[in-house]
Amino acid sequence: MDQSKPHPTPSGPDAQPVVCARCGKKSLDGAPPTWTCSVENGTRQYFCVECARANLRAIEGRLDSSWW
Template sequence: MPATCDFCGATAEGDTLPLTWTTAVENGRQRTFCDRCSREHLRAIESKLDSEWW
């Protein structure tokens, strides 16, 4: 099953998570973000803000 970005809905090609994508744990749930969303929200991710604050 291809990975899907939890922010914009983009899907990765293939069955493995691309190295440019990021993962985070928010409220005990693992979230996956594509490279575009990861770059756009880098400061919020580094500050450990939940994606609902972006």
Template sequence: MTSLPGGSDHGCSATEPHPPVCARCGIPADGLQPTTWTCSVENGIRQFFCDACSRENLRAIEGRLDSSGW
């Protein structure tokens, strides 16, 4: 998981009342807790990214770039 610098992963729980949707490609998660997905807080907004989009953009994620920079 990624979080804001100096912060915690507060708010990145996948326990939403409905499955999250990938913020990059729009695919819905198979369940309520997509363990292979990435959670990111960008500009104070929690976003989830599927495992495929996470793998494709690993360098950007590691560099802590907002998804708009991908």
């Protein structure tokens, strides 16, 4: 993973919109601190609170989201 690439800031004037990779829910102010971030195949993915809670065991087991 390339650590030099900036990722969306959680909030602030320069925040980028973030979309849940599972259900499509949008957060216009960047990723809230309650959302889960996962890097799969070199791609950063965000999951909303509801999707993360529903798939907590798979996330903790480090399974790719395509599996769950």
